[in-house]
Amino acid sequence: MSREEIRKALIQGLGSWTSGQMLAESLKISRAAVWKQVQSLRSEGYEIESSKRGYRLASLPDLLSEDLVKDGLKTEFVGRTVISHPSLASTNAEAKRIAPPAENGTVVVAEVQTAGRGRMDRSWHSPKGGVWMSVILKPKIPPALASRVNMAAAVAVARALEGLYDLDVRIKWPNDLLVGERKICGILTEIEAEMDSLNYAVVGIGINANIEAARLPEDWRATSISRELGRDVLRAELVQRVLLEVERASEEMTVSFDRVCREWMARSATLGQRVRIITRIGEFEGRAEALEADGALLVRKDDGTGERIIAGDCTHLRPA
Numbered sequence: 001m002s003r004e005e006i007r008k009a010l011i012q013g014l015g016s017w018t019s020g021q022m023l024a025e026s027l028k029i030s031r032a033a034v035w036k037q038v039q040s041l042r043s044e045g046y047e048i049e050s051s052k053r054g055y056r057l058a059s060l061p062d063l064l065s066e067d068l069v070k071d072g073l074k075t076e077f078v079g080r081t082v083i084s085h086p087s088l089a090s091t092n093a094e095a096k097r098i099a100p101p102a103e104n105g106t107v108v109v110a111e112v113q114t115a116g117r118g119r120m121d122r123s124w125h126s127p128k129g130g131v132w133m134s135v136i137l138k139p140k141i142p143p144a145l146a147s148r149v150n151m152a153a154a155v156a157v158a159r160a161l162e163g164l165y166d167l168d169v170r171i172k173w174p175n176d177l178l179v180g181e182r183k184i185c186g187i188l189t190e191i192e193a194e195m196d197s198l199n200y201a202v203v204g205i206g207i208n209a210n211i212e213a214a215r216l217p218e219d220w221r222a223t224s225i226s227r228e229l230g231r232d233v234l235r236a237e238l239v240q241r242v243l244l245e246v247e248r249a250s251e252e253m254t255v256s257f258d259r260v261c262r263e264w265m266a267r268s269a270t271l272g273q274r275v276r277i278i279t280r281i282g283e284f285e286g287r288a289e290a291l292e293a294d295g296a297l298l299v300r301k302d303d304g305t306g307e308r309i310i311a312g313d314c315t316h317l318r319p320a
């Protein structure tokens with residue numbers, strides 16, 4: 001317990017000195033025991049200076065540890081349980097493994113993913129500095145409405161990035177978040193369902209947070225928060241905001257989906273664009289004409305016929 005008290009005291013006194021003697025006295029432990037806890041916090045990544053005056057935390061560490069994500073988290077159920085790993089193959093795979101007995105809103109987060117996954121078995125590049133996380137949600141909706149969870153997640157992350165960093169975030173169909181024409185976040189929602197009930201949804205969110213442009217291959221047309229802002233951000237704060245927005249959007253989704261849906265459409269970067277669509281059965285070009293409440297995209301082909309796409313890939317083409 002003294003670890004947590006020492007950690008909290010150092011965070012409270014951020015940038016100023018806290019006497020080791022006083023810490024020892026108030027916790028009724030020896031100064032050597034305080035030192036041991038400080039050493040262990042240092043090994044976790046906390047930069048703690050020491051001098052005759054005591055200990056000083058230089059700045060909040062940019063870590064996604066359970067306590068930093070939970071410190072001051074303002075949600076009711078999303079993030080009540082946070083499981084943080086230094087490295088995982090994929091947070092979605094881990095979340096699916098633990099989902100059946102897990103409580104609604106459980107979060108799995110990793111500093112690094114070694115086998116991050118995109119849609120359709122593609123891989124997702126997940127180096128240090130990003131936010132790679134999965135939220136287990138158990139909404140009481142029929143499986144036919146599961147696409148709503150995916151749409152709510154996109155709206156939630158867009159609200160978080162806009163609210164914290166004033167970024168203009170748009171949604172490229174089906175669910176990429178773009179700043180300008182560059183992808184800053186990818187979302188992969190996976191579900192487990194019976195005929196008439198959704199057991200759980202795992203919402204995988206990958207945000208390029210503090211990642212240098214040079215580490216994102218140019219042909220992906222990707223960007224990161226640090227690239228857009230010209231500075232690094234505190235990722236734990238970002239995770240907290242995303243969790244808060246995911247909770248709000250998931251509640252909105254069950255009360256009245258209409259608002260989430262309208263915002264999802266209003267944020268669309270795809271509507272009105274000339275697009276190339278690739279589905280499992282073929283590919284074609286046309287104009288993205290409308291979005292529907294179930295997440296489908298309506299494309300007007302060059303021969304005038306309309307096509308309703310539920311799943312597939314979409315490339316924005318430059319106007320001819």
Ligand code: BT5
Pocket residue numbers: 089090091092093113115116117118119120122123124125126131132133134176183184185186187188204205206207208216220222223
């Ligand atoms: C996605 O797939 O956009 C969904 C990505 C979801 C990632 C999260 S991270 C936490 C959770 N755990 C997981 O294992 N996954 C989720 P898709 O639309 O298929 O995009 C994949 C394509 O984007 C790749 O083929 C690359 O071209 C490109 N790409 C890969 N890594 C990227 C990155 N970090 N930033 C931007 N583009 C990337």
